[in-house]
Amino acid sequence: MRKIVLLTGIMGGFGKKILDTFIKDNYFVIGTYAKNARKAKELVGRYTSKNLEIYQMDQRNLENVSRVTQKIILDYPVIDVLILNAGITRDSFIFNMTENNWSEVIDTNLLGAIQVAKNIFPVMRRNKFGRIIIMSSVSGVYGREGQVNYSLSKGGLIGLSQLLGSMVDLNEDIIVNTLAPGMIKTEMLDMSNQKNVNQFLKACCAKRVGDTSDVAELTRFLASKSNCYSQNTLFQIDGGFMKC
Numbered sequence: 001m002r003k004i005v006l007l008t009g010i011m012g013g014f015g016k017k018i019l020d021t022f023i024k025d026n027y028f029v030i031g032t033y034a035k036n037a038r039k040a041k042e043l044v045g046r047y048t049s050k051n052l053e054i055y056q057m058d059q060r061n062l063e064n065v066s067r068v069t070q071k072i073i074l075d076y077p078v079i080d081v082l083i084l085n086a087g088i089t090r091d092s093f094i095f096n097m098t099e100n101n102w103s104e105v106i107d108t109n110l111l112g113a114i115q116v117a118k119n120i121f122p123v124m125r126r127n128k129f130g131r132i133i134i135m136s137s138v139s140g141v142y143g144r145e146g147q148v149n150y151s152l153s154k155g156g157l158i159g160l161s162q163l164l165g166s167m168v169d170l171n172e173d174i175i176v177n178t179l180a181p182g183m184i185k186t187e188m189l190d191m192s193n194q195k196n197v198n199q200f201l202k203a204c205c206a207k208r209v210g211d212t213s214d215v216a217e218l219t220r221f222l223a224s225k226s227n228c229y230s231q232n233t234l235f236q237i238d239g240g241f242m243k244c
């Protein structure tokens with residue numbers, strides 16, 4: 001049977017690469033995007049309705065997330081893989097952080113993702129199968145003082161992974177893991193200031209930023225049935241950040 005994956009943030013750097021990778025693996029992909037309807041239409045045009053369906057969902061609005069995920073479940077009662085990938089940055093130090101930047105990042109990255117998981121996890125339990133991959137960040141593991149809102153949201157996602165993983169019963173083939181990428185070449189990275197990038201490179205054994213294909217390949221494995229003996233594991237994909 002063809003497997004179905006729900007991927008949030010399909011239009012971003014990671015999202016597009018993961019989409020390509022999963023379609024090549026013959027998954028049916030359900031994707032969500034937030035704003036850019038024109039770009040979303042272009043993306044759909046590149047695939048066929050046999051491979052991909054997309055929904056607009058704003059993770060800042062929990063009511064909207066509930067409504068859209070309920071609609072997805074009605075349309076697709078079996079969801080094999082959930083990839084919680086959507087996320088934003090609004091970087092600042094703690095003393096300069098505006099209320100809006102706090103809430104925008106925490107709502108989108110953490111509360112919105114929790115709401116998606118809350119609705120999709122029971123679907124997986126009903127089907128006794130699921131793979132959940134949560135996109136955290138090295139900022140969530142080590143914390144970054146210039147990214148306090150982002151670091152907290154990504155640290156919270158590691159907690160979400162542990163919570164969901166601990167709820168899985170023995171008779172359910174459900175595995176929850178978290179990915180913590182370092183700096184990966186995307187538009188999000190292009191928005192980072194060069195000082196931050198240099199700091200990362202200094203502490204990174206590989207002395208280079210990563211590629212979206214590195215993230216997509218690990219995601220592909222974590223989504224597969226071959227991933228059968230991990231649970232609540234945090235996979236750092238960061239060129240050995242802070243390890244040399």
Ligand SMILES: NC(=O)c1ccc[n+]([C@@H]2O[C@H](COP(=O)([O-])OP(=O)(O)OC[C@H]3O[C@@H](n4cnc5c(N)ncnc54)[C@H](OP(=O)(O)O)[C@@H]3O)[C@@H](O)[C@H]2O)c1
Nearest residue numbers: 009011012013014033034035058059086087137184186188
């Ligand atoms: N790039 C890196 O170096 C890096 C490193 C570590 C972790 N990460 C994490 O990996 C994930 C993907 O990163 P990326 O580089 O692909 O980011 P990106 O290119 O900026 O894409 C972000 C995605 O999030 C979606 N999004 C933004 N606001 C949203 C909202 N309110 N509701 C729902 N979706 C929303 C965007 O949708 P629209 O396009 O429709 O606005 C877009 O698809 C993020 O969670 C990020 O924190 C990235």
